[in-house]
Amino acid sequence: MVKFPKLPFLRSSGKGARQDKNRSKEGIRLLAALLVCYPEIESLSYSPERQEIQLNFMIRGKVSEKKRIALQPRYQEAFDAYNAMLGVKTGLWYWLVEDFGVCVRLQYGRPLQALSRGELEFLVEFLTDYFDDQLVCDAHSLDVLDPQFAEAQSSVLDQTLYRVQQLPPTDHLAGLREDERVVVYNRDMRIERKSEKQ
Helix, strand or coil: CCCCCCCCCCCCCCHHHHHHHHHHHHHHHHHHHHHHHCCCCCEEEEECCCCEEEEEEEEECCCCHHHHHHHHHHHHHHHHHHHHHHCCCCCCCEEEEEECCCEEEEEEEEEHHHCCHHHHHHHHHHHHHHHHHHECCCCCCCCCCCHHHHHHHHHHHHHHHHHHHHCCCCCCEEEEEECCEEEEEECCCCEEEEECCC
16 A cells, blocks of 8 residues: 655645645645556646646657647547547647657646546557657556556546546646656645655
8 A cells, every 4th residue: 555645735724724735635646646657648737727737748859740730630530539439528628739859748738627547548548659659658657566556556546536526626736757756746835756666
């Protein structure tokens, strides 16, 4: 069983403040679990104003303009077909593409309420098929982690995704990879670190 460290939240009084802290704590757990369970995600963030999560992916090397332009319509077509099969509406989403010459960063934006484990699996599979080995993937995937730790993180992701969709975080959150760790933090508070390698 994975034990999460107590987070050093700032002191404040009142039931509302305690609820906000709990929401932020659950949001931090969610972002950490996403980074551990999906090594293809390079970094991520959460915006409380829009209740939106942004997932960032890195593509190594050059990507042709034709392929960059085709990304959004290709994904739209595939994602619409996926959702039609499930009998649900696609809803809002977007891609932002930043070309740095030697690499490309993709940002996928999606309302937190609409995100699901099935969509995450679909998204990663789509990007893997579309970019092949150009898609950067962290070495600490679930396949090489301790099985009990990997299973626990998958369970944490399922549970926290459900909870934060019921009570969305009220703070700006962000997460990234640092060596063999994931670092997830509340931009107004202190940093929580949790190792991927077990």
